Amino acid sequence: MKVAITSTGNSVQSNLDQRFGRCGFFIIYDTETKGMEFIPNPNKDAQEGAGPASVQLVASRNVQKIISGEFGIKIKSLLDSLKIQMIVFKEPEKTIGEIINMLNS
C-alpha cells in the first residue's frame, strides 16, 4: 500500500509540511517494499488550484492514504470521491522518518 506524506524538504530528516497543496515535496512511501520516492511539488508557488493539481499528481501514483497537516476545502470532496484516506496530523515538529516509523510499528 502506498502512502503520500507532505514534506518541507527532500530528506528523511525534514519535517512534515502543514499544507497539502503547496507543500515542498511529496514523499510516496510503499509499506510493502519500504521504498520511498521524493517528488518536488510543481504547484508550490501556484496562484490558485494548487490543491486539485496536487491531488492529480498524488492520485496518479495510486496512493491510498495521504498524511498532511491540513487539507483545503476543494480537496476533501475530491479525495472522498477517489476513495483516498486523509490523515490530518498537526505536529509540525515531526520528521518524515518518525512518521514512517509510526506506519511500520
Next chain:
Amino acid sequence: MSPRPLRLRKISNPPIISGFKPYGNKKTEDESGTVFLQIEEYEALRLCDYNMFNHHQASETMDISRPTLTRIYARARQKIAEALVLGKQIIIEGGKIYFDSEWFSCSSCGCYFNNPEKQEEIKECPLCKSNNFSNYEQTYIEPEESMTRCSDICICPNCGFEQPHRFGCPCKEEICPKCHHNMVRKGTPHSRNF
C-alpha cells in the same frame, strides 16, 4: 428571475457501477433509449430502500430538507419504473452533489483521519495502529433544535407515561423508560384506548 440555487446533496460513496443494461430485449439499445439516474437519486434510493431509513433520517444524512429528499426519491422511483416498463437502460451520472465521509480522531497520536470506505469499519488508527480513536463530529447539531420542531407527545400505552416526541424518530421505536413498552403518538386513534 432565476430560481434559487440547489443545495448541494451530500453523498457518502459513489455507486459501484455506472449503470444497468436490459437483458433479453427485442429492440436495440438505440430504439429503447436511456434513463439518466442522477447520483443524488441513487443515494436517496439507497438510504430509503436499502438502508431502510425514513425520509427524515435520510434527508439529514444527505444534508437536505425532508421535502427535497422526498422529491428526489419520487423522481428516482419514477425513473427506475420507466426503465423497467419500457426496457430502457439506466445510466447513473450527474446531479448537484459532493462527497463526504466520517471523521475520526485518535487520542494516542493526536491525528484526525476519515473513512473513505463507508462499508468497511475502521479497526485501528492508520498512523499509530492504536485503537484509541473516537468519532469526530465536524458539524455538531444541537439536539435541542431538532427535538423541539414538533409539539407532539409520545405516550406509553402500558403505563401512560408521556414524553415530548422527538422529531424524525417514530414513536413506536421509542421505549418507555418506566416499563420498557413501545410507545405510541398521543392523540392518534390508536392511543385513544388508553
